Amino acid sequence: MTKNVRVRFAPSPTGPLHIGGVRTALFNYLFAKKHNGIFVLRIEDTDQTRYVEGAENYIINSLNWCNIAYDEGPGKNEKFGPYRQSERKHLYRKYAEKLLASGHAYYAFDTAEELDFHRKDHESKGKTFIYNWHNREKGRLVNSLVLSEKETQAKINAGDDYVIRFKSPQDETLNLKDIIRGDIKIDTNILDDKVLFKSDGMPTYHLANIVDDHLMKISHVIRGEEWLPSLALHYQLYRAFGWKVPEFAHLPLILKPTGKGKLSKRDGDKLGFPVFPLEWEDPKTHDVSRGYKEDGYFPETMINFLAFLGWNPGTEQELFSLNELIEAFDLKKVNKSGARFDPDKTKWFNHHYMQEQSNDTLAELFKASNKALEDIDVNYIALVIGLVKERATFISDFWDLTYYFFQTPKMYDEKAAKKAFKEGTEAVMNHIIDLINDIEDFTVENLQHAIKGWITSNEIGFGKVMMPLRLALVGALQGPDVFDIMFMIGQAESVKRIQAMIKKLK
Known part of the structure; x- marks a missing residue:
């Protein structure tokens, strides 16, 4: 690729960032880094009525x-700033006037009530009202194409509300290209004349988007499928301005786990998984929405599972580091069809990345998440985690897997007790207590040698010893190797727990 690659992620600060938006940002980031390009963040906040406090910082x-931080954007390398559209308002009027002067746009003074009348009138006749070539100059609509220049200026001077509409051409076929979807043909006769600018001085998304992409030298527009219907207008705007058209790529939708319909927050609430990267508290209602970070997912998990929502490397490999994704990523390997979201697959990814974390890192996270560990040495916690990590998918799993390393069991699993503690068990356990007390150097190896040796020499079934021993230490028939548990909790605590079980169950 010879030209300088510059891509942008342009979310609106109207609430928390959906994982669909994160996926769009990720694909832009991967493409930019693959081609030694620049990843730009632009905040599209022209619609101030929908602006939500805190949403920009959340994004x-x-x-x-x-770990997909932007190269340019608010407060960072502002080479083409400002990067908030609300701070660029002074630019858009000038470009709207250029379109008016070139005949590619016109003033329209129709009120909302008048337009509603036309829609209902068309509906009553079984037709659809479209504001374009077939009615804009017939006198039924009020615009500068039917008014004289003097009449138009008089209405503007009088303070009449107006919009500036794009003048979509008649009887033309647009031949558009999309990296993912290939060639697209559009008949301009079916296009309506979209509003570009309003009399309140604010542009619509369409105008601001094109102007900003041009001024910021965006080479590739990689965005969601929902913007595909706008491609024809955006292409025409570039042509009207005489600007070079960037390359477009429209990403497939992320679908519900059932595969039917776009993934929504409601789906996550219903099925028990987040749809936002971070926890979000609505500033007005104070309702809290779950986030992947707070639910115990690692950022590596987020990146890996999002990459596979619509993209396929063409190999059997599923686990990719961020650098590996950059190396392998290709927009031509992005699918056209929607990608079904699989909550179980995200857990599978997280289990993998859990194993890749150091025990020390996991210990810090585990301690911070559980008040019962406040006074426990983090180095001890790290040793415990090393024994159970392979069974865990989330940090929140660790307590159920390790509680007995930090506190004496208060209860014994009823079914396990009936299975493990039988006639003769008390005598066996008392022998084990003697063996434990006789060990001077209390190590895993010495424990194994003493207890396994005693079992073998006395020809006792291992289950008759190891099951009640595990029950005494854990309170249930679960956990890692019994000798590892005894070593970790210590000689005195091991004896204490066996004695407590004998007293409770005999």
Whole structure:
């Protein structure tokens, strides 16, 4: 690729960033890094009525947590700034006027009530009302194409509300290209004349988007499938301005786990998984939405499972580091069809990345998440985690897997007790207590040698000894190797727990 690659992620700060948005940001990031390009963050906040306090910071924090930080954007390398559209309002009027002067746009003064009348009138006749070539100059609609220049200016001077509409051409076929979807043909006769600018001085998304992409020298527009219907207008705007058209790629939808319909927050609430990267508290209602970070997912998990929502490397490999994704990523390997979200697969990824974390890192996270560990040495916690890590998928799994390393069992599993503690068990356990007390150097190896040797020499079934021993130490028939548990909790505590079980169950 010879030209300088510059891509952008342009979310609106109207609430928390959906994982679909994170996926769009990720694909832009991967493409930029693959081609030694620049990843730009632009905040599209022209619609101030939908602006939500804190949403912009949430977006930035989410990208940073996912390790896909932007190269240019608000507060960072502002080479083409500002990067908030609300701070670029002065630019858009000038470009709207250029389109008016070139005849590619016109003023329209129709009120909302008048447009509603036309829609209902068309519906009553079984037709669909479209504001375009077939009615814009017939006198039924009020615009500068039917008014004289003097009449138009008089209405503007009088403060009449207006919009500036794009003048979509008649009887033309647009031949558009999309990296993912290939060649697309559009008949301009079916296109409506979209609003580009409003009399309140604010542009619509369409105008601001094109102007900003041009001024920021965006080479590739990689965005969601929902923007595909706007491609024809955006292409025409570039042509009207005489600007070079960037390359477009429209990503497939992320579908519900059932495969039917777009993934929503409601799906996550219903099936018990987050759809946002970080926890979000609504500033008005104070409702809290779950986040992947707070639910115990690692950023590596997030990146890996999102990469596979719509993209396929063409190999059997499923586990990719971020650098490996950059190396393998190709927009031509992105599918056209929607990608079904699989909550179980995300857990599978997280289990893998759990195993890759150091025991020390996991110990810090585990301690921070559980008040019962406040006074426990983090180095001890790290040793415990090393014994059970392979069974864990989330940090929250660790307590159920390790509680008996930190506190004496208060109860014994009823079924396990009936299975493990039988006639003769008390005598066997008392022998084990004697063996434990006789060990001077209390190590795993010496424990194994003493107890296994005694079992073998007395020709006792291992289950008759090891099951009640495990029950005494854990309170259930679960956990890692019994000798590892005894070593970790210590000689005195091991004896104490066996004695407590004998007293409770005999």
